[in-house]
Amino acid sequence: xxxxxxxxxxxxxxxxxxxxxxxxxxxxxxxxxxxxxxxxxxxxxxxxxxxxxxxxxxxxxxxxxxxxxxxxxxxxxxxxxxxxxxxxxxxxxxxxxxxxxxxxxxxxxxxxxxxxxxxxxxxxxxxxxxxxxxxxxxxxxxxxxxxxxxxxxxxxxxxxxxxxxxxxxxxxxxxxxxxxxxxxxxxxxxxxxxxxxxxxxxxxxxxxxxxxxxxxxxxxxxxxxxxxxxxxxxxxxxxxxxxxxxxxxxxxxxxxxxxx
Numbered sequence: 459x460x461x462x463x464x465x466x467x468x469x470x471x472x473x474x475x476x477x478x479x480x481x482x483x484x485x486x487x488x489x490x491x492x493x494x495x496x497x498x499x500x501x502x503x504x505x506x507x508x509x510x511x512x513x514x515x516x517x518x519x520x521x522x523x524x525x526x527x528x529x530x531x532x533x534x535x536x537x538x539x540x541x542x543x544x545x546x547x548x549x550x551x552x553x554x555x556x557x558x559x560x561x562x563x564x565x566x567x568x569x570x571x572x573x574x575x576x577x578x579x580x581x582x583x584x585x586x587x588x589x590x591x592x593x594x595x596x597x598x599x600x601x602x603x604x605x606x607x608x609x610x611x612x613x614x615x616x617x618x619x620x621x622x623x624x625x626x627x628x629x630x631x632x633x634x635x636x637x638x639x640x641x642x643x644x645x646x647x648x649x650x651x652x653x654x655x656x657x658x659x660x661x662x663x664x665x666x667x668x669x670x671x672x673x674x675x676x677x678x679x680x681x682x683x684x685x686x687x688x689x690x691x692x693x694x695x696x697x698x699x700x701x702x703x704x705x706x707x708x709x710x711x712x713x714x715x716x717x718x
Contacts, residue, residue, distance in 0.1 A: 474550045482551045486615035486660030487644075493544065493596065494651040503598035503650075503674050505534035506563045516562075516693060520572045521626060525563040526693060528676075535561070539678055544594045544653070545714035548680045551655055552590040555683035557711045559583070559591065560694050564675045566606040566667035573666050576611070576631040576638075579679070580658035581622035584690035585706075588682040589618075591658040597648035598674040606664045606673045608654055609645040611638055615657035631661055681706065683713060 474490075482488040494502070509532050510523055517524040525531075529539035539561040549556050580591060601607045617635055624630040632639040638661060646654055656662055658679075667673045687695060689702035698710070 474547055479551055479553075482655060482657075483553075485610075485612035485644075487610045487612070487646075487654055487656035487662070488551070489646045489648070490547065490653045490655065491649070492651055493547075493653040496651065499598055499650045501534060502538050502596075502676065505532055506565070506598060506674050506676060507672070508532075509535065509563060510565055519626060520570060521566075521574050522571060523563070523565040523567065527560050528563050529561050535563075535676070538596070538676055540712070540714065541678075542715070544596070544678060545680065548592055548594060548655060548678075549715035552592055552680070552682075554590045555716075556590075556680040556714050557683050557685065557706065558714055559585075559679040559681040559685075559706075559711065561679065562677045564673075564677060566664070566673040568667055568670050568672055571606065571667045571673075572626070573628070574606075574664040575623075575625050575628045576661050576663040577623040577625040578614070578617075578620060578631070578659045578661050581620060582692070583658070583681075584688045584692045584695055585681060586686040586688050588658075588685040591679070591681040591685070592655055593658065593680070594678045595654045595656065596676045596678070597650055597652050598676055599650050599671065601648040601650075601673055601675070602669075603645060603647055603665055604667070605669045605671070606667045607645060607647045608656075609643050609663050609665075610654075610656060611641050611643055611661040613641065614638055614661040615659040617661075618659055620659075680714060681711075683707075 529536040
């Protein structure tokens with residue numbers, strides 16, 4: 459099973475091969491090497507760690523520190539959230555126009571974190587008409603298995619009927635879909651600057667961080683450009699006074715990936 463696209467930080471989205479696109483669409487995830495240069499990694503990691511000192515974590519448990527919509531709080535991280543190459547790769551993989559849904563800094567604290575159990579992302583979101591949503595998960599440090607890299611269940615993105623799962627409960631996903639427990643799993647360690655893209659319905663998990671260094675990841679989540687708000691509660695949309703049926707658009711949900 460091919461799981462890696464070898465590129466460098468100078469590679470363009472046009473160089474993502476048809477084979478890589480088909481692999482992503484068949485298994486629901488792909489690893490892309492070397493999206494960021496070492497200098498970019500250092501700059502963005504330091505900005506993420508500084509932000510974690512002044513911004514309150516959305517998640518209160520020991521799974522991770524979660525900072526949502528960092529691009530609205532920090533000009534350096536805004537550059538990463540709106541990084542054109544990442545967006546263009548995402549659009550090449552999805553095959554449809556995309557908007558930003560939100561970003562998040564996810565830090566697994568050293569020797570204190572617990573596992574992020576298997577779950578799908580999309581059931582948490584107040585989205586309709588967004589069948590192609592996906593996340594770019596950028597490693598801002600080396601992420602071996604011991605520091606909390608990602609494990610995916612190939613093909614699980616085809617399970618579109620499942621309700622939201624509890625990412626702190628190791629049985630949550632498998633109680634909803636017992637057959638997934640016996641499917642193959644692919645674990646993808648990342649070097650700093652590497653990235654995975656995964657479909658919003660692709661089941662994934664991450665180990666606890668048992669090392670002495672924080673695991674710093676930056677996630678940029680993209681949704682179909684014509685996604686509709688369902689009215690389901692969510693921290694991003696709750697303050698916006700939206701009505702169910704509205705298209706998620708405007709300055710908070712900008713179009714991405716367009717060639718200008």
